[in-house]
Amino acid sequence: MSKGRFGKHGGQYIPETLMNEIHGLEKAYEHYKNDAGFVAELDNLNRQYAGRPSILYFAEKMTKALGGAKIYFKREDLNHTGSHKINNVLGQVLLAKRMGKTRVIAETGAGQHGVATATAAALLDMECEIFMGKEDTIRQALNVYRMELLGAKVHAVESGTKTLKDAVNACMGEWTARVSDTLYVLGSVMGPHPFPTIVRDFQSVISREAREQILEAEGRLPDVVMACIGGGSNAIGSFYEFIKDESVRLIGCEAAGHGVDTDKTAATMAVGTEGIFHGMKSYFCQNEYGQIAPVYSISAGLDYPGVGPEHAYLKDIGRAEYVPVTDEEAVRAFEYIAREEGIIAAIESSHAVAHLMKIAPTMRKDQIIICTLSGRGDKDVAAIARYRGVDLHE
Amino acid sequence: MNRIKKAFDNKKAFIGFLTAGDPTLEKTEEFVLEMERGGAALIELGIPFSDPIADGPVIQAANIRSLTAGCTTDKIFDTVASMRKKTQIPLVFLAYLNTLYKYGYEAFCRRCRECGVDGVIIPDMPFEEKGELVPIASRYDVDVITLIAPTSKERIKMLAKEAEGFIYVVSSMGVTGIRDEITTDVAEIVDIIRSVTDTPTAIGFGINTKEQVYKYSSIADGVIVGSAIVRVVGQHGEQAGKELCHYVSGMAGALAE
Numbered sequence: 001m002s003k004g005r006f007g008k009h010g011g012q013y014i015p016e017t018l019m020n021e022i023h024g025l026e027k028a029y030e031h032y033k034n035d036a037g038f039v040a041e042l043d044n045l046n047r048q049y050a051g052r053p054s055i056l057y058f059a060e061k062m063t064k065a066l067g068g069a070k071i072y073f074k075r076e077d078l079n080h081t082g083s084h085k086i087n088n089v090l091g092q093v094l095l096a097k098r099m100g101k102t103r104v105i106a107e108t109g110a111g112q113h114g115v116a117t118a119t120a121a122a123l124l125d126m127e128c129e130i131f132m133g134k135e136d137t138i139r140q141a142l143n144v145y146r147m148e149l150l151g152a153k154v155h156a157v158e159s160g161t162k163t164l165k166d167a168v169n170a171c172m173g174e175w176t177a178r179v180s181d182t183l184y185v186l187g188s189v190m191g192p193h194p195f196p197t198i199v200r201d202f203q204s205v206i207s208r209e210a211r212e213q214i215l216e217a218e219g220r221l222p223d224v225v226m227a228c229i230g231g232g233s234n235a236i237g238s239f240y241e242f243i244k245d246e247s248v249r250l251i252g253c254e255a256a257g258h259g260v261d262t263d264k265t266a267a268t269m270a271v272g273t274e275g276i277f278h279g280m281k282s283y284f285c286q287n288e289y290g291q292i293a294p295v296y297s298i299s300a301g302l303d304y305p306g307v308g309p310e311h312a313y314l315k316d317i318g319r320a321e322y323v324p325v326t327d328e329e330a331v332r333a334f335e336y337i338a339r340e341e342g343i344i345a346a347i348e349s350s351h352a353v354a355h356l357m358k359i360a361p362t363m364r365k366d367q368i369i370i371c372t373l374s375g376r377g378d379k380d381v382a383a384i385a386r387y388r389g390v391d392l393h394e
Numbered sequence: 395m396n397r398i399k400k401a402f403d404n405k406k407a408f409i410g411f412l413t414a415g416d417p418t419l420e421k422t423e424e425f426v427l428e429m430e431r432g433g434a435a436l437i438e439l440g441i442p443f444s445d446p447i448a449d450g451p452v453i454q455a456a457n458i459r460s461l462t463a464g465c466t467t468d469k470i471f472d473t474v475a476s477m478r479k480k481t482q483i484p485l486v487f488l489a490y491l492n493t494l495y496k497y498g499y500e501a502f503c504r505r506c507r508e509c510g511v512d513g514v515i516i517p518d519m520p521f522e523e524k525g526e527l528v529p530i531a532s533r534y535d536v537d538v539i540t541l542i543a544p545t546s547k548e549r550i551k552m553l554a555k556e557a558e559g560f561i562y563v564v565s566s567m568g569v570t571g572i573r574d575e576i577t578t579d580v581a582e583i584v585d586i587i588r589s590v591t592d593t594p595t596a597i598g599f600g601i602n603t604k605e606q607v608y609k610y611s612s613i614a615d616g617v618i619v620g621s622a623i624v625r626v627v628g629q630h631g632e633q634a635g636k637e638l639c640h641y642v643s644g645m646a647g648a649l650a651e
Contacts, residue, residue, distance in 0.1 A: 003522075013491055013518050015448050016553070017543035017567060159454055160445060169447045176448070177568030179545060276492045276518075277445065289467050290496030291444040 004193020007316055009309035012192040014172075014279045021179040026194045028099045033201065038098060045090045049123065050080045052087075052205065056213035056370070062340050062360075069223065069363035071356065074210045074372040076234065077345060083375030084206060084234040085116035089185055091202035093120035096183035103127040103178075106185040107171040109136055109164035109230070110301035110348065111143025112375055113187030118152035128152040131171040133163040136300045143379060161294045164230075164304045168278055188231025189308035192279030196308050203237025210370055211241045218368060224359065226251040227372040228351040229322065230266070230302035232311045234374035239320060249321065251359075252311060253352040255297035256324035266295035268307045269315060269322035275306075282312040298327040298387065301348040301375075329354040331387055334377060346375035347384065397484040397512045398436065398537055398559040402594040407435035407560075407616030408607070408646035409596055410623050410638075411488065413456035414439045415465025417631050419473045423480075425627065428635045430483045432642030436560075438515065438618065441470055441489040448490075448517035450571030452621040455628060467497055471505045478510040486513035486539060486559070491527075499527050503534040513537035513559045521553055542587065543567075544578040554587040561587055563614060565599045571621050573600030581613045604648035612650040619645060 003026075004010045012022060032038040046052040055078065059071040076084035089106075096104050104126050108114030114130040121128035130147050134156045137144050147154050160166040168191075175184040186195040189203070207225070214222050225242050229235040229252035242248040258264035260271055265285075272283035275290060285293040285305040297303045314320035330347055333354035338344050345353060349372070356371045363369070377384075385392045401407045410429045414422050426437050442460040446453060474485065487506070494502045494516070506514070513536055519527065524538060531538050537559030542550055544567055554561060563583055565576045576599075584595050597610040598618025610617045626641050627634045 011523055012520065013523055014520060015517050015543070016520050016541045016549075017545050017564065019520050019522070019543075020545050020547060020549065159451075165445060169445050172447050173450075173569045179567070274495075276495045278447075279518075281495075284492075286492070286496065288496070290490075290492040291461065292492075 004197065006310040006313035009280065009282045009312040010193055010196060011281050012279065013276050013281065014192045015176055017176045018179065022192055025183070029095060029194055029198050032095055032098055038094065042091055042094055045094070046087070046205065050086045050090060051078065053209040054078055056210055056217065058217070059341050062337070065340060066357060066360040068361040068365065069367040069369045071360055072214065072222070072368065072370045074206060074238065074370055076206060077349065077373045077376035081116045081119050082378070083112040083116065083346065084203060084237060085113045085187060086119065087205050087237065088187065088199050088202040088233060089113070089116040089120040092183070092185045092198065093117070093124050093126060096126065096185065097124055099183065101181055101183045103182045104185045105129045105131065105171055105174055105182055106187060107164065107167035108132050108187065109167070109303055110299065110379065111136065111140040111147070112301060114147050114152070114154070115143055115150070117185050118147040118150035121152065122150045130154045131157050131167045131174065133157050133161070133167045135162040136164065139300050139383060140379060164300070165292065188233040189236045189310060190231045190278060190280060190306060196280065196310055199233050200236045200240060200310060203233050204240035206234065206237035206372060207239060207241035210238065214368065214370060221245050221248055222368040222370045223363065224249045224251060224369040226253060226352050226356060226369065228253045228302060228348045228374060229307065229311065230255065230304045230348065231306070232308035234372055236308060236310055238372040243319060250314070250319065251355065252320060252322040253325045253355045254322055255299055255302035255351055256326045257296040257298070259326055260324045264296040266297040266303050266305065267324040268305060270324045272307070277306055280309045282309045283307050298330065298383065299347045299351065301346070302351065323355055325351040325354045331384060333357055334380070334384055343373065344377040344381070345373045346377045347380040349373045349375055350377070397482065398486070401436040401484045402560065402615050406611040406649040407596060408433055408642065408649055409436045409438055409598070409616055409618040410434040410642055411438040411440060411618065411620035412627065413442055413453060413460050413624055414470045414473065415442060415460035415463055416456040416624070416627055417459055418463055419465060419469055421632055423473055423477045424635050425638050426477055426483070427481060428639040429642045430481055432639040433646030434483070434642050435616070436484040436486065438486050438488050438620070439470070441467060441487055441493050443490040443493060446490065448569055450569040450621060452572070452624050452628065453570050456624045467493060471509045474511055475509040484512050485510065486515055487511055488515045488517070491516050491519045494527065499530045503531050503536050506536045507534040511536065513539050515539040515541065515562060517541065521549070542583060550583060550586045551590045554591045554593065557591055557593045560594045560596050560616070562618065563595050563597045565597050565601070565610070570599055572602045572625070576600050576606070580610065584614050604645060607645050607648040608650055
């Protein structure tokens with residue numbers, strides 16, 4: 001069996017055209033992840049530019065209101081560019097630069113990964129092109145303009161369902177057309193090996209910090225660590241350093257859209273089956289013939305028909321649990337955390353908050369939950385207003 | 395004698411590609427027969443996929459036409475079985491790996507054998523991952539076709555040594571589609587392949603003129619034309635049969651001796 005496996009999941013299911021390039025990336029990453037200069041430069045960027053470490057915030061009001069476990073939020077929404085995506089792109093764009101590349105390309109759903117990539121490319125002087133589903137460029141028009149302000153070229157992808165998976169297709173196609181000077185900066189813990197590992201390593205800074213911070217604040221490990229999950233990068237980043245701590249429950253909250261019993265859903269763990277797509281073996285929403293299903297969620301960032309291979313493995317071995325959260329539940333959580341804590345969290349992150357609101361009251365007061373707020377919700381305000389039937393004019 | 399070998403027997407091979415079920419499966423059967431009449435030596439039948447990452451806009455559109463018309467893997471097998479009563483032309487599937495994985499490798503290869511499919515081309519299964527399929531395909535005498543790309547370089551010998559059926563030499567970077575100019579030094583790639591194997595080579599990706607057919611069939615043992623044929627189907631729809639025979643006959647007529 002090939003490299004980059006998580007149990008039976010993972011692998012490198014990509015066209016021959018990319019194989020030499022992907023082996024080169026593997027080698028470069030193996031080298032630089034242990035290179036003192038690279039590690040120091042990335043650490044410096046994380047601190048001086050991205051604003052790390054992100055705070056672990058004790059949500060006292062929500063804790064009291066929900067009447068159960070102590071609630072902590074890991075505030076990735078406070079990072080530069082407003083989400084956890086910056087952790088990964090600083091690492092990957094720096095890696096691209098060390099590899100002698102002059103151009104980076106990336107897919108984006110909600111636009112957060114696109115904005116983060118365009119940001120890192122601007123800072124590190126790289127050419128940048130972003131592929132975004134046409135549908136998402138409409139839902140997240142502000143982010144398109146933001147990327148353009150940062151000097152990136154944005155391609156609206158018109159094929160298929162015109163959302164995240166089609167953006168990935170287009171970006172992979174572009175990479176096969178031009179590999180010599182270009183690195184595909186993948187936004188999640190998905191795709192062919194070594195991407196799931198690279199992205200996980202760069203995102204695991206979330207749990208590395210959170211583990212230290214909670215030990216400092218409470219003198220003990222949390223009972224639950226939870227995060228929203230689409231492809232799974234903020235979730236694996238939140239889980240990773242806690243995987244070895246068997247007493248810590250790990251919960252990924254996926255987007256159920258209108259519900260897992262409808263066809264308007266993106267809850268891969270709930271309704272998906274094993275398959276091979278986008279370079280990896282994992283779980284996917286698909287029909288009996290393996291046609292990838294058009295998925296739906298109010299959240300463009302979770303609107304993806306697959307899930308990263310390491311999550312598929314964590315599910316298989318029972319180490320992590322994955323729960324579906326509907327649009328309506330997520331929107332209510334979006335509104336709740338805004339009023340209760342004064343935090344406008346991303347609609348993606350609000351999926352995790354929604355499940356937190358279900359489980360916190362069922363837990364004892366001496367128990368602890370850490371929930372990652374993967375991003376801030378400014379980008380979602382207009383969509384939430386539309387969802388609530390409010391007519392906005394800017 | 396294996397049917398694929400026959401395609402390259404003492405002559406250069408013109409290989410034509412069609413997306414199965416575009417616009418309908420009844421028409422696919424007719425189109426294959428017309429392409430054979432026009433001089434195609436081997437037919438590559440694409441199993442439509444929702445997300446054909448290695449294909450350009452022309453074949454993407456054909457995939458959508460076919461899936462919208464209700465084409466499925468099972469229906470394609472039935473069509474091939476029916477077609478086999480009328481022709482012994484060598485036939486390979488172009489399919490994305492998920493199609494086989496979801497059907498079950500064993501069941502898929504068995505159906506290939508039963509229906510008379512001679513091989514499979516899988517654009518998203520590189521050498522490193524073929525171990526999960528090849529032993530099963532071998533048992534059913536289904537060749538798993540090797541693709542070699544402009545970027546394969548030092549991998550070429552490793553890939554060519556284990557090749558079965560024929561070797562698909564990808565002429566260009568990127569996805570499938572019609573190209574005015576092909577800049578890769580395919581002659582060098584073919585030379586390296588021939589230094590390690592007798593398996594015939596066919597060049598594809600971007601070929602759409604008689605000049606290109608002549609040039610690449612002088613270098614390799616065959617040429618593959620995909621998007622240009624699918625475009626004919628896209629333009630003429632159900633009426634494409636005669637046009638395909640005419641088109642293939644013109645292109646195949648340009649093959650080198």
